[in-house]
Every structure is written in C-alpha cells, then in structure tokens.
Amino acid sequence: MNIKEVIKENATLADNYISKALPAADEDFKIIFDAVRYSAESGGKRIRPMLTLEFCRMCGGADEDALLLATALELIHTYSLIHDDLPCMDNDDLRRGKPTNHKVFGEDVATLAGDALLTYAFELIASSNLSDSVKIKAIKALSYNAGIHGMIGGQVMDMLGEKTPLTPDGLYKMNRLKTGCLIKCACLFGLYAAENTTSVKESLYADAEKYADGIGVSFQITDDILDVCGDEKLLGKPIGSDSENGKTTFTTIHTVDEAREIAKKLTSDAKSAISGYDKSERLIELADFLLSRQS
Amino acid sequence: MNIKEVIKENATLADNYISKALPAADEDFKIIFDAVRYSAESGGKRIRPMLTLEFCRMCGGADEDALLLATALELIHTYSLIHDDLPCMDNDDLRRGKPTNHKVFGEDVATLAGDALLTYAFELIASSNLSDSVKIKAIKALSYNAGIHGMIGGQVMDMLGEKTPLTPDGLYKMNRLKTGCLIKCACLFGLYAAENTTSVKESLYADAEKYADGIGVSFQITDDILDVCGDEKLLGKPIGSDSENGKTTFTTIHTVDEAREIAKKLTSDAKSAISGYDKSERLIELADFLLSRQS
Numbered sequence: 300m301n302i303k304e305v306i307k308e309n310a311t312l313a314d315n316y317i318s319k320a321l322p323a324a325d326e327d328f329k330i331i332f333d334a335v336r337y338s339a340e341s342g343g344k345r346i347r348p349m350l351t352l353e354f355c356r357m358c359g360g361a362d363e364d365a366l367l368l369a370t371a372l373e374l375i376h377t378y379s380l381i382h383d384d385l386p387c388m389d390n391d392d393l394r395r396g397k398p399t400n401h402k403v404f405g406e407d408v409a410t411l412a413g414d415a416l417l418t419y420a421f422e423l424i425a426s427s428n429l430s431d432s433v434k435i436k437a438i439k440a441l442s443y444n445a446g447i448h449g450m451i452g453g454q455v456m457d458m459l460g461e462k463t464p465l466t467p468d469g470l471y472k473m474n475r476l477k478t479g480c481l482i483k484c485a486c487l488f489g490l491y492a493a494e495n496t497t498s499v500k501e502s503l504y505a506d507a508e509k510y511a512d513g514i515g516v517s518f519q520i521t522d523d524i525l526d527v528c529g530d531e532k533l534l535g536k537p538i539g540s541d542s543e544n545g546k547t548t549f550t551t552i553h554t555v556d557e558a559r560e561i562a563k564k565l566t567s568d569a570k571s572a573i574s575g576y577d578k579s580e581r582l583i584e585l586a587d588f589l590l591s592r593q594s
Numbered sequence: 595m596n597i598k599e600v601i602k603e604n605a606t607l608a609d610n611y612i613s614k615a616l617p618a619a620d621e622d623f624k625i626i627f628d629a630v631r632y633s634a635e636s637g638g639k640r641i642r643p644m645l646t647l648e649f650c651r652m653c654g655g656a657d658e659d660a661l662l663l664a665t666a667l668e669l670i671h672t673y674s675l676i677h678d679d680l681p682c683m684d685n686d687d688l689r690r691g692k693p694t695n696h697k698v699f700g701e702d703v704a705t706l707a708g709d710a711l712l713t714y715a716f717e718l719i720a721s722s723n724l725s726d727s728v729k730i731k732a733i734k735a736l737s738y739n740a741g742i743h744g745m746i747g748g749q750v751m752d753m754l755g756e757k758t759p760l761t762p763d764g765l766y767k768m769n770r771l772k773t774g775c776l777i778k779c780a781c782l783f784g785l786y787a788a789e790n791t792t793s794v795k796e797s798l799y800a801d802a803e804k805y806a807d808g809i810g811v812s813f814q815i816t817d818d819i820l821d822v823c824g825d826e827k828l829l830g831k832p833i834g835s836d837s838e839n840g841k842t843t844f845t846t847i848h849t850v851d852e853a854r855e856i857a858k859k860l861t862s863d864a865k866s867a868i869s870g871y872d873k874s875e876r877l878i879e880l881a882d883f884l885l886s887r888q889s
Contacts, residue, residue, distance in 0.1 A: 322742050327767065328750040331742060382709060387682075387701035406682035407753055410705070414677060415742040417709065421716045422737035431726040438733060442717035447617050447626060447710040455623040458702055472622065 302584040306349060313348035314340070316366040317373060322419060334404040334412035335419075339377050341397055347485040348373055349585065354489020354507060357578045358499045364492035367427050368437055371420040372485055375445045378416035381409055383454070393536075417445075433495045440487050444480035453477025465547040471516065479515035486511040506572045513569025514586050520562040521590060523548040524555055533594045566590045597879040601644060608643035609635070611661040612668060617714060629699040629707035630714075634672050636692055642780040643668055644880065649784020649802060652873045653794045659787035662722050663732055666715040667780055670740045673711035676704055678749070688831075712740075728790045735782050739775035748772025760842040766811065774810035781806040801867045808864025809881050815857040816885060818843040819850055828889045861885045 300308070317339055324332035348369035355365035384391040384399040385406060391399050401409035424437050443449055453476030456469065465473060486507040490499050525534060526541045527550045541548050549558045569586045573579045595603070612634055619627035643664035650660035679686040679694040680701060686694050696704035719732050738744055748771030751764065760768060781802040785794050820829060821836045822845045836843050844853045864881045868874045 325743065325747060327764065328747050328754060330754070331746070331750045335742065378709075382705055385682075385705065387680075387705060408750070410677055410680065410682060411746055411749060414673075414708075414712065415746045417712055418737050418741040418746065421733055422741055425730055425734040425737060431730055434730055435720055435726055438716055439720040442713050442720060446713040446717055447630065448620065451626070451706050451710045451713065452620060452623055454706060455626045455703070459623060459625070469622065 302581070302588045305581060306344060306346075306585070306588070309349040309352050310342065310345040312352070312362070312366060313345040313369055313373065314342050317342070317370050320367075320370045320423060322415075330404060330408055331412055331415060334400055334408050335415055337403060338381050338394075338400050338412065339374060339416065341395055342373075343395055345373065346585075346589070347376060347481060350482065350485040350511075350582075351488040351492065353581050353585065354486050355492040356489075357576065357582065358490060358493035358503070359497045360489070360493025361496050364429060364433075364495045365489055367429065368424065368488040368492050369485070371423045371437070372441060372481065372488060374416045374420040374423070375441065375450075376481060378413040378420075379445075379450060379454070381413040381416070385409060388458075429492075429495050433491050436491050436494075437488060440484050440491070444484040449476055449480035450478075453480065460547055461544060464545075467552045470547050470549065470552060474516055474519040475512070478519055479512060482515040482518070483508055483511035500576070503573075503576065506576070509572035510569045510582065510586070513565045513567075513572065514589055517562040517565040517569065517586075518589055520549045520558050520565070521592065523550050524558055524562070525594070526550075527555060530593060562590055597876070597883045600876060601639060601641075601880070601883070604644040604647050605637065605640040607647070607657070607661060608640040608664055608668065609637050612637070612665050615662075615665045615718060617710075625699060625703055626707055626710060629695055629703050630710055632698060633676050633689075633695050633707065634669060634711065636690055638690055640668065641880075641884070642671060642776060645777065645780040645806075645877075646783040646787065648876050648880065649781050650787040651784075652871065652877065653785060653788035653798070654792045655784070655788025656791050659724060659728075659790045660784055662724065663719065663783040663787050664780070666718045666732070667736060667776065667783055669711045669715040669718070670736065670745075671776060673708040673715075674740075674745060674749070676708040676711070680704060683753075724787075724790050728786050731789075732783060732786050735779050735786070739779040744771055744775035745773075748775065755842055756839060759840075762847045765842050765844065765847060769811055769814040770807070773814055774807060777810040777813070778803055778806035795871070798868075798871065801871070804867035805864045805877065805881070808860045808862075808867065809884055812857040812860040812864065812881075813884055815844045815853050815860070816887065818845045819853055819857070820889070821845075822850060825888060857885055 321336055321339055322332065351369035352362060352365045380394060381400045383389050384394055385401055392402055393399060400412060421438060424434055427434065453473050456473040457477055460473060490503060490507060493499050523541065526538055529538050531538055566586050570583045573582055616631055616634055617627065646664035647657060647660045675689060676695045678684050679689055680696055687697055688694060695707060716733060719729055748768050751768040752772055755768060785798060785802060788794050818836065821833050824833050826833055861881050865878045868877055
C-alpha cells in the first residue's frame with residue numbers, strides 16, 4: 300500500500316468510529332444532534348487521527364484505543380472549525396465545499412453545536428474503557444493543547460495579527476499554538492493509547508513531540524505557499540486570500556523558495572526524530588506526503 | 595451566623611479561589627485572559643459553589659477539594675452565560691449590571707473566552723491534586739451535565755420553545771436540563787470532593803440528587819414568579835421580559851399562587867431528602883432561602 304492508500308484507509312477507520320461515537324439524539328431537540336453530526340462527519344483527510352493511529356501502532360498498541368482518543372481530538376478540531384467559521388470570526392460560508400454549520404443550522408445552533416462537541420470530547424474519554432491513568436493524561440494534554448495556552452491562544456494571536464502585523468517570532472508562535480498544539484497532542488495520544496495495553500519507550504515522548512513540531516510548522520508553511528502558488532482546482536478554493544486579508548504568513552516574511560527550503564528542513568528534522576525507532580516508516584512517509592501535497 | 599451570612603462567606607471563599615485558579619496571562623494575547631477574568635470574577639451569589647462546599651462539609655471533606663471542583667463548575671456556568679449573551683443568542687448588553695463580555699471585548703473574543711473557560715474547567719480538574727478516581731468521576735459528571743444531554747440540550751429546548759410553545763412536560767424537562775443539571779452536578783461535586791479524603795454514605799448520592807432536583811426546579815419557578823411580580827429595584831432588571839418574549843414559563847401554565855405552591859412542595863421534598871443526615875442544617879436553610887428570595 301502506498302501512503303495515499305494508507306491515509307485513505309485510516310480516514311475510513313476514523314470516519315466509522317466517529318459516526319458511532321457521536322451522542323444518541325434526543326427527539327425533543329434533535330436539531331443540535333443533526334448540527335453536531337453534520338460537521339463531525341464531513342471529515343477531510345483525517346491527518347490528526349492518522350497520527351494517533353500510527354504512533355499507537357508503532358508502539359504495538361490497539362487501534363481501538365487509538366481511535367477513541369483520535370475521535371475526541373477530532374471533535375475538538377471540528378468544534379474549532381465551526382466557531383472559526385461564525386460571522387463574528389472568519390465569516391465563512393463554505394467549508395470543504397459544503398455550507399458551513401451556521402449557514403445550515405443558524406448561528407445560535409452552530410455556537411451551541413461547537414460547545415457540545417468540545418464538551419463531548421471530554422465525556423468520551425472520561426466514559427471510555429481506557430485505564431484511569433491514560434484517561435487523565437489524555438484529558439490533561441487535550442485541555443491544555445486545545446485551551447487558552449494552546450489552540451485558542453493561537454486563534455487570538457491570529458486575530459490580533461490581522462490588525463497589527465506579527466513579527467517573524469510571533470508568526471512561528473502563532474502557528475505552533477493554532478495548529479501545532481493539536482498536532483502534538485494527536486501524536487502523544489498515539490503513545491497514551493499504546494500505554495493502555497503495553498509499555499512505551501520513555502525517549503519516544505520527547506521524540507514524538509519533535510516530530511510533531513517539525514511537521515506542524517512545515518504543514519503551515521506549505522499551506523501558505525499553496526495560498527500563493529497553488530492550483531485553485533486542486534485546492535477547491537481561491538488562492539491569494541491571505542494577502543487580501545493583509546495577513547503575515549511565511550511567504551510575507553520569506554520568499555517562496557526560502558519558505559520551501561525551511562519546510563524541507565523542518566520535515567527532515569521531523570523524520571530524523573523518529574527514524575531510529577522500529578516501524579516508523581509510515582510516519583516518515585506521511586511527513587514527506589504532507590510536504591509535497593498540492594491541496 | 596444566619597444563612598445570608600453563610601452564603602456571603604462561602605461566596606468570598608469561592609471568589610478568592612476562582613481568582614487564583616484562573617490561567618496566568620500570556621502577554622502576546624493578553625486580551626483573552628482579561629476577557630476570561632472579567633466574566634469569571636463578576637460572580638453573583640455563587641450558589642453552585644456553596645452547594646459543593648456544604649455537601650462536602652456535611653460529609654467531613656476538605657474545603658480545598660470542594661473549592662477546586664466548585665471552581666471548575668463555576669467556570670462552565672460562566673462560559674454558558676457569555677455564550678448565552680451573544681448577539682446570535684439572547685443578545686444581552688448587561689449581565690449583573692455590567693456590560694456583557696462581548697460588549698467589552700468584542701464578539702470574537704467573547705466567543706473564544708467562553709471556549710477557553712469551558713476547556714480550562716477540565717484542565718483544572720485533570721491537573722489537580724485530587725485522586726485519579728475523583729478526577730474521573732468529576733469530569734464524567736461535569737461533561738455529561740454541561741453537555742448535549744444536559745445544560746446545552748436545555749438551552750436548545752429553550753430556544754426552540756420561543757418558536758413553538760413548550761408543553762408542561764417540556765417545560766419541566768427544559769428546566770431540569772438547562773439549570774437543574776449543573777445544580778445536581780454541584781451537589782455531587784461536594785460528595786466527590788469529600789471522597790478524596792473520607793468515605794461518603796452510599797445512600798447520599800441518590801438523596802443529594804433528590805435535593806438538587808427539588809431546589810433546581812423550585813429555583814426556576816421562583817425566577818418565573820419574580821419575573822411576573824418581583825420588585826425591579828431588588829432584581830436589578832425590568833420584570834415582564836418572559837411574557838414579552840412569548841416564553842412558556844411556570845406562570846403561563848399555572849397561576850402565580852399555584853406556582854408558589856408547587857415551589858413550596860418541591861422545596862419541602864428537597865429538605866426531606868437530606869434531613870435525616872447529620873449536619874444537613876445549612877443545606878436545609880439554603881433551600882428555604884432560595885424559595886423566599888426576592889432577587
């Protein structure tokens with residue numbers, strides 16, 4: 300199987316698990332269950348669940364445990380997109396080619412659907428069959444990385460950056476928080492899931508974080524490059540939106556060629572961090588895939 | 595000390611604990627920390643923290659443990675008020691006589707401040723010194739009662755009720771979910787906090803829930819009565835807003851006298867549920883206070 304096939308297979312596993320894990324509807328207020336399902340089931344590539352799955356497999360853990368934690372994290376990612384799209388935030392009408400949650404269900408329901416997904420992520424972990432220590436590690440990591448010192452902080456920096464341009468250091472920090480934190484958490488979740496049934500090499504915690512940091516920033520740089528010179532058809536959205544919004548990106552503080560070199564270097568660092576471990580091939584191929592992607 | 599003094603003393607304990615427990619600011623995006631603190635520190639009577647404290651004390655537990663869980667729950671209550679006040683929801687400009695969060699910080703920051711408080715509540719519990727089993731019980735109860743089958747579900751029913759009047763059964767259910775679930779959770783949190791250092795009588799779990807259910811619905815009925823015939827000066831807000839919004843309340847499905855009788859009966863049931871336990875006096879006095887309150 301090549302890496303694209305692996306990504307697709309893992310995405311299907313994640314899609315199926317997520318669909319089953321969503322809360323059962325109460326007919327007295329069904330609309331919010333529909334709203335939650337609408338966004339949670341319109342998945343994309345499911346890169347974060349794949350990171351959790353592959354780190355767990357690398358350590359000899361069980362897919363079932365990885366999928367539980369991956370789902371919780373993906374629900375957090377989903378809520379953040381719903382709230383991000385709201386008129387008071389980015390005011391987007393489309394997400395992955397479909398009308399955004401508030402366009403279908405209204406702003407009030409969309410706000411509450413985001414809140415519900417965020418809350419349910421923690422319920423899912425706390426009510427699972429994972430061991431107590433794994434549950435607590437996971438909840439600690441997820442609440443921190445998705446929270447005010449993590450993803451939410453990054454969103455605020457991004458918003459502030461639209462008024463006052465970010466410094467180069469500020470840009471790195473914003474990206475580490477906004478997208479990097481959840482990517483790091485997804486990698487750690489693979490190790491925590493494995494801990495539920497086996498033991499994980501101590502050094503891997505720090506090395507998984509290094510890998511996550513490399514692919515996280517590289518991922519964002521590639522996004523920024525695609526926004527300048529990507530193919531609109533492949534991307535499924537118009538290019539040039541960042542410069543229209545006057546955003547500071549890796550292509551405003553670097554030339555495109557420089558940015559490409561930095562992304563390559565970060566990807567190479569990410570791969571080195573884990574290449575010494577058995578069964579790290581898929582994660583290495585994934586890092587290369589993310590660098591070369593056209594959408 | 596009379597019950598009003600006890601309420602005030604407990605509120606001060608909660609206020610102080612909450613102020614210290616809030617996340618330390620990052621100067622690069624200080625605005626969200628200010629927004630979080632603005633709402634979390636503008637407290638009100640802190641009835642929910644008091645329930646946690648007094649149930650914990652009744653069982654011989656430690657105030658410190660009760661305050662930790664009470665704070666997590668109060669942050670959830672706070673986030674729900676911030677999101678409730680947003681223009682796309684109730685569109686309120688004032689909360690407890692102060693401008694609402696989005697009026698001061700903008701809708702985007704207010705939305706994220708709510709998200710941050712919600713997320714931080716779980717971080718606070720997961721990172722605390724409580725035992726693993728108490729942490730997990732607490733996170734399970736909080737995520738369920740604040741979630742789609744609890745408080746959020748109640749908010750959706752409330753919204754839907756503005757379009758299609760609720761049935762009497764629907765009204766009870768909406769209130770049990772919207773306000774009752776967090777009140778129940780606050781009472782259970784007192785028992786969980788006590789469990790951290792001592793053992794709790796098994797029967798008390800069900801009896802605390804009965805108490806919570808009685809005072810929860812009674813609390814809402816009293817609110818509805820005050821909205822019809824309260825004193826605007828004491829309430830600090832205009833009366834009659836429910837009927838203006840065409841809302842189904844306990845005073846639209848009952849006469850005010852009938853509603854008063856139901857609230858009395860529920861309060862009496864609540865008191866009976868716990869009167870057989872040692873040191874239940876304060877909780878009994880609190881139930882009476884909540885019934886007779888003028889604001």
